[in-house]
Amino acid sequence: MTHTYRYPRPALAVDCVVFGLDEEDLKVLLIRRGVEPFAGRWALPGGFVRLDETLDEAARRELREEAGIEKVYLEQLYTFGAVERDPRERVVSVTYYALVKLSEHAVRAATDAREAAWFAIDDLPRLAFDHEAIVDKAIARLRGKVRYAPIGFELLPKKFTLTQLQRVYEKVLGHELDKRNFRKKVVATGLLIELDEVEQDVAHRAARLYTFDEKAYRKLEKEGFLFEI
Amino acid sequence: MTHTYRYPRPALAVDCVVFGLDEEDLKVLLIRRGVEPFAGRWALPGGFVRLDETLDEAARRELREEAGIEKVYLEQLYTFGAVERDPRERVVSVTYYALVKLSEHAVRAATDAREAAWFAIDDLPRLAFDHEAIVDKAIARLRGKVRYAPIGFELLPKKFTLTQLQRVYEKVLGHELDKRNFRKKVVATGLLIELDEVEQDVAHRAARLYTFDEKAYRKLEKEGFLFEI
């Protein structure tokens, strides 16, 4: 193998902002660092990129290794390259954000001894490195994207009620939405399939369950159609 | 300096998609490669990231060195990390897109012996590496962004007519716009300053000149307001 250049090169890492939604809040998964620098501080799950894996693969591997998370919605966010962002040496980080269904992934977050926990996005601890800037960027991207792409579904279980879906949008956007108008818009997208089931074990009238219509979505996507919520 | 890890690491490059607009078309700046691999093929301007510069700085440096371009609108696009994208060795590329005022930057594009030229975006030659995918992504981003951010101005000289501005949008979006509706929307943004000048040396009634109101833009930006065109 010939080398393209022989100058020293930055280390290359991936870091992931993993969003999840529980009953109360939109949350981010953090891992407590065991080693210096920033030992004891909370940080984003992430690690170095290997030569034989793509960036996406590296991100998924780290999610698996550090948080036991698989098969999530994952999208590249931004690449952070400030010279001094890691005090040890030059490290450039390609960042991703992921959306997970907390209901299905349970709370299983600490895999290999490391401590992991979910934090509400407006109650985050101090983070290691420049990870606060990364989280900020991820939230901004999520807020922007949720309005024209159907990513709200990624935070919910397969079957969900319209009220649950509305909660997702309210939590992500940070403000309340009108129930009737929300329903009108969301069914108008044609991306929902109405099921013949209702939610179970609730102490009131049960709501109808819906599911996301992936086929319809792929069709819309191909045709380049957009929708807004 | 302690090393964070001692595994082999990918080389890290930046590549730039530089957009310019002339009388006819939206164009991209390409550079003809002199060396293998892909010797003779056209490619995006770019190069390797140094340890003492940020990614943005690396991109600007390459634009200066390879194309003589300075002070342009520059924004990070995406990071490409397929394992085999460079046949020599693993190279990850952080890509940027830039908007330049062709009218002001003249045609000065070849600085250091290398051959450089502008190509209309729907008449591109075959490109080296995965640069076609990069250009595609840049065009998609530009099309999306132009609708809610005032980047059309970056492709025009300081003083421009509304017809020129409309041309920009038409070229970028790829379809024609209604003259009256376009003007209504664009003046409604409050981002234009009407000058007491008209264009010169035209063989017909001269159009009024406008300029971009950066102050108004910064204010809008702070308040988080959006606008659409």
Added chain:
DNA sequence: AAGGTTCGTGTACATCCTACACGTACACGA
């Protein structure tokens, strides 16, 4: 059986988007 909780639904008004045509200004050439 009564009470508590969430479900599910429609309309009226304001706003925004779209489609569309013609008289005017100016330069140029005959």
Added chain:
DNA sequence: TCGTGTACGTGTAGGATGTACACGAACCTT
């Protein structure tokens, strides 16, 4: 100087879309 060519600059009407807003029905619990 007069005619011609070209791009400039302007308004309105109709349709579509977004917003604000309240209440009876269903179902579970006690």
